[in-house]
Amino acid sequence: MNIDKDLVAAMATPLVLAILAEGSNYGYAILKRVRELSGGELQWTDGMLYPLLHRLERLEFIRSEWGTSDTGRPRRYYEITTAGRAQLAEQRRQWAAATRTLGGLWNLTAQGAGA
Amino acid sequence: MNDLDTRIGEWRTAVLRSRSVDAADADELEEHLREQIADLQTAGLSSSEAFLIAVGRLGEVDAVSAEFAREHSDRLWKQLAIARPAEGGRRSFVTMLGFAALAVVAIQVARLLATTSDGSASQVFGDPTGGWFLRNLGLFVLPVLAGYLAVLRRMPWPRIAGIAGLVAVVTIVINLFPYVPGSSSETLVGLHLPALLWFVVGAVYVAGELRSSARRMDFIRFTGEWAIYYTLIVLGGGVLTVLTVQVLAPIAPEAIGEVLTWVIPSGGAAGVVVAAWLVEAKKSVVENLAPVLTAIFTPLFAVMLLVSAAGYLIAGIGRRFDRELVSVFDVMMLVVVALVVYGISARGTGRGTRTMDVIRLAAVIAAIVLDLLVLVSMFLRIGDLGVTPNRVAALGLNLVLLVNLAGCAWLGVRQLATGGSGVRLERWQTSYLPVFAGWLLLVVVAIPPLFSFA
Numbered sequence: 001m002n003i004d005k006d007l008v009a010a011m012a013t014p015l016v017l018a019i020l021a022e023g024s025n026y027g028y029a030i031l032k033r034v035r036e037l038s039g040g041e042l043q044w045t046d047g048m049l050y051p052l053l054h055r056l057e058r059l060e061f062i063r064s065e066w067g068t069s070d071t072g073r074p075r076r077y078y079e080i081t082t083a084g085r086a087q088l089a090e091q092r093r094q095w096a097a098a099t100r101t102l103g104g105l106w107n108l109t110a111q112g113a114g115a
Numbered sequence: 116m117n118d119l120d121t122r123i124g125e126w127r128t129a130v131l132r133s134r135s136v137d138a139a140d141a142d143e144l145e146e147h148l149r150e151q152i153a154d155l156q157t158a159g160l161s162s163s164e165a166f167l168i169a170v171g172r173l174g175e176v177d178a179v180s181a182e183f184a185r186e187h188s189d190r191l192w193k194q195l196a197i198a199r200p201a202e203g204g205r206r207s208f209v210t211m212l213g214f215a216a217l218a219v220v221a222i223q224v225a226r227l228l229a230t231t232s233d234g235s236a237s238q239v240f241g242d243p244t245g246g247w248f249l250r251n252l253g254l255f256v257l258p259v260l261a262g263y264l265a266v267l268r269r270m271p272w273p274r275i276a277g278i279a280g281l282v283a284v285v286t287i288v289i290n291l292f293p294y295v296p297g298s299s300s301e302t303l304v305g306l307h308l309p310a311l312l313w314f315v316v317g318a319v320y321v322a323g324e325l326r327s328s329a330r331r332m333d334f335i336r337f338t339g340e341w342a343i344y345y346t347l348i349v350l351g352g353g354v355l356t357v358l359t360v361q362v363l364a365p366i367a368p369e370a371i372g373e374v375l376t377w378v379i380p381s382g383g384a385a386g387v388v389v390a391a392w393l394v395e396a397k398k399s400v401v402e403n404l405a406p407v408l409t410a411i412f413t414p415l416f417a418v419m420l421l422v423s424a425a426g427y428l429i430a431g432i433g434r435r436f437d438r439e440l441v442s443v444f445d446v447m448m449l450v451v452v453a454l455v456v457y458g459i460s461a462r463g464t465g466r467g468t469r470t471m472d473v474i475r476l477a478a479v480i481a482a483i484v485l486d487l488l489v490l491v492s493m494f495l496r497i498g499d500l501g502v503t504p505n506r507v508a509a510l511g512l513n514l515v516l517l518v519n520l521a522g523c524a525w526l527g528v529r530q531l532a533t534g535g536s537g538v539r540l541e542r543w544q545t546s547y548l549p550v551f552a553g554w555l556l557l558v559v560v561a562i563p564p565l566f567s568f569a
Contacts, residue, residue: 027143028150046172048149049178050143051186056188069146076143 003042012052013041013110014091020062024079027053053078061087119162123148126170133180136188148173185186211392214263218384221255226241226380246294246301254286256384259314261319263388267395268322276456278318281300285311285559292563300504300563307508311555313338332460337394339405339457344390352382410471411459416454417474420447420481424499427488441509448516451482454543455523469531474543476527481503483520486513504566508558519547 003011017032021024031046056062061084069075080088125146133142153164173179176265229248258279263274289308320337321330356379363371458475461505490513526540 014221026234028147031147045174045178046147046560047174048145048182050140050147051179051182054140054183055186067151073146074142074148076139 003038008044012044013056014088014095015057015060016049016052016098017088017091018079020078021088023087024077026075026077030078038101041071056084059087119152119166119388122163122166126176129176129178133176133184135184136180137187139267140183144173144179164544179473180509204293206446207392210266211263211388214259214266215385217262218388219261220444221259223377225251225255227418241426246305247290250289250308251286251306252305252496253312254282256387257309257312258282259384260387260391261316262315263391264319268319270319270322274323278315282315284314288560289553289563292561292568294568296409298504298569300568302565303504303508303562304559305436307558311552311559314552314555317548324471328542328545331548335456335544335548336405336460337391338379339453339460340394341390343408344393345386347382348386348390352379352386353458355382363482367433376536405457409454413454413458413471416450416480417481420451420478420485424481424484424488427485439515441506441513443491444486445509445512445516448482448520450511450545451478452516452519452523454478455520455540459541459544470538472527472531476524476531479527483517483524485521486517489513490517504562504569507566508562517520519544519550522547554569 007036015034016030025033031044031049034042034044034053043068049083053062053064056076057064062078062080064076065076067077124264126148127141127145129140130144137142151169151172152162152165155168156162160168225248261282263280285308289304292300292304317334317338318325319326319333320334324330356375359374359378360371363374373398390549455475458471490510522543523540526543
């Protein structure tokens with residue numbers, strides 16, 4: 001099962017913020033973490049992550065810093081800011097409300113169908 | 116460099132082709148790509164398989180750069196803004212302001228010399244709308260521009276002195292001529308001197324590399340872009356002037372005239388230097404504007420010229436044909452030459468250049484046919500009406516342009532036949548520049564005495 005494109009787009013911001021809340025990280029590792037968490041059900045065009053990261057940086061939810069990788073190549077590390085954590089908390093409340101609403105409905109339907 | 120590095124390099128070039136992706140973004144994407152490839156190779160894939168899969172996961176280059184463009188739309192515009200002054204950038208700005216101010220001072224001093232305190236015409240220099248001022252108009256501004264470029268190019272003093280000496284000789288000659296008041300030879304000098312001085316500017320612009328075809332082409336490009344910037348500045352100045360008049364009208368209607376005599380010449384003179392500075396500061400954008408306009412207008416002019424040529428061929432030159440029309444045809448051929456010049460300056464590697472070459476050739480040939488028809492009639496007429504300075508000037512320019520276009524047509528046909536590049540055409544145009552300069556010099560220094568300054 002693949003998650004719908006629009007849903008992926010909606011999830012992208014909280015997902016990236018939540019991963020960065022675990023600690024600062026860089027693009028490729030963030031995507032690996034996404035793949036790992038979703039068990040491959042969340043398909044993402046890798047290149048699209050970077051414009052998203054840049055947008056979040058412009059909104060000051062995250063900040064970036066250039067470091068070097070193990071092979072000595074330049075690598076850009078991203079770190080969540082206080083504003084980013086606040087945004088993440090807000091998004092979390094919204095997602096909780098959304099899943100609660102759908103969950104309530106679907107649980108009810110499931111019970112109704114089972115009865 | 117191994118094969119993988121080469122392929123990554125090619126991919127990086129493709130990514131960077133979009134102006135929305137800058138070098139840092141490309142670094143970031145490349146690092147991602149390399150890491151993905153390394154992981155896939157660890158999993159047992161060959162380097163080319165790993166490359167293909169990694170590139171596929173990263174996404175279509177166009178789609179990714181479109182996404183970057185949405186986030187960084189400012190980058191698409193960045194090149195239109197003036198670059199942040201790096202070290203020395205501020206100094207170049209101050210230099211430009213200094214020379215613009217110099218141009219303003221020169222034109223205002225000249226204007227004041229031509230006007231006496233009570234507003235009537237000065238005994239020595241005549242009034243600002245009269246002969247002396249208009250005849251020398253180019254001399255108040257263009258040498259300042261040449262000086263500005265000389266400073267930019269760090270031209271050695273002996274060379275500056277040489278060029279300045281030439282300008283001084285021309286200045287003295289044209290001012291010693293005893294013109295008949297209101298004579299057409301004086302008007303001709305006033306019209307041709309700025310163009311001649313523009314070639315002096317060109318000599319400075321190419322930093323003395325007068326023989327270099329590439330430098331000459333640079334100067335041609337500079338001329339086109341300068342004209343565009345100057346036109347824009349004049350448009351802006353026009354808006355400013357109209358607003359000034361409207362705003363001042365209720366409180367000080369009597370002051371408007373006085374203000375404008377200060378503002379308009381100053382703005383016009385300063386604009387000459389500012390436009391040159393803009394062209395130099397924004398060379399990269401600049402190479403695009405004149406060719407774009409050329410690409411739009413070449414087909415339109417081609418249609419106009421073909422229709423007119425056909426019309427003249429069928430109907431013949433009507434009875435109402437006025438000899439003033441010869442200057443109109445001069446302008447028309449000048450435009451066609453400009454279309455050719457800026458067309459070849461942009462003749463890149465893109466598709467459709469052949470179609471454009473054909474259209475351009477059609478325009479050139481139509482212009483030649485049209486002009487020959489006019490020339491024949493002109494010769495008959497001069498036989499009728501005698502030779503005047505205006506007619507000699509118009510006819511001479513016509514011949515100069517006709518030879519230029521004939522060369523263009525010949526080279527254009529050859530180029531289409533052999534499928535060659537536009538290099539020969541470009542060389543033809545750059546080597547023709549001295550002919551233009553020579554003709555202008557001839558008009559300025561030889562026509563007035565030949566016609567007893569009438």
